[in-house]
Amino acid sequence: MSISAPERVWWTPVDKDEKIWVTIALIFCLVTFFMMPFYHVVGKQNTSSESYRIDPAEFEKRTELFIQQSEKVGETANGLPIVKPRGEDVYLLARQFQFEPALQLEKGKTYRFHLSSVDVQHGMSILPLNMNWMVIPEYDYIVTITPTTSGEFPIVCNEFCGAAHHAMLGMIIVK
Numbered sequence: 004m005s006i007s008a009p010e011r012v013w014w015t016p017v018d019k020d021e022k023i024w025v026t027i028a029l030i031f032c033l034v035t036f037f038m039m040p041f042y043h044v045v046g047k048q049n050t051s052s053e054s055y056r057i058d059p060a061e062f063e064k065r066t067e068l069f070i071q072q073s074e075k076v077g078e079t080a081n082g083l084p085i086v087k088p089r090g091e092d093v094y095l096l097a098r099q100f101q102f103e104p105a106l107q108l109e110k111g112k113t114y115r116f117h118l119s120s121v122d123v124q125h126g127m128s129i130l131p132l133n134m135n136w137m138v139i140p141e142y143d144y145i146v147t148i149t150p151t152t153s154g155e156f157p158i159v160c161n162e163f164c165g166a167a168h169h170a171m172l173g174m175i176i177v178k
């Protein structure tokens with residue numbers, strides 16, 4: 004038995020229709036790929052963000068400090084403080100099953116939101132706006148937010164995080 008070379012063209016050559024469909028699929032892939040950076044700049048959907056590693060206990064400490072240093076303007080129905088930040092940095096901590104603290108922000112002022120979780124992964128969704136971010140433990144995720152409309156904006160968790168996930172709420176009040 005010997006090994007012999009296959010015939011020169013042993014495969015079925017690609018026909019015209021297949022070439023057209025592969026080209027169309029490739030163009031579609033490239034369009035959707037470049038839409039991501041394009042929409043980051045032109046659309047208002049994707050936020051620019053920074054993220055840093057942080058120990059959950061340290062994030063909790065920074066949130067407590069943020070609450071202490073902010074002006075307390077009220078209390079929510081379930082006893083959480085409503086705070087008005089004095090600076091541009093805002094800490095919002097997610098835990099099973101609430102967001103702390105409730106915030107009162109100034110319309111037109113730019114804030115740096117620090118988001119993190121002290122237990123499992125949560126999602127932060129600001130209603131009724133179409134704004135969603137992942138809230139992940141061990142990461143200080145920083146997004147820049149400038150409220151442009153006044154009113155009350157409830158925050159819901161959009162990542163299933165446990166038994167009382169449906170009751171996990173927060174609040175942003177813009178004045």
Ligand SMILES: [Cu+2]
Binds near residue numbers: 125161162165168171
């Ligand atoms: Cu949650």
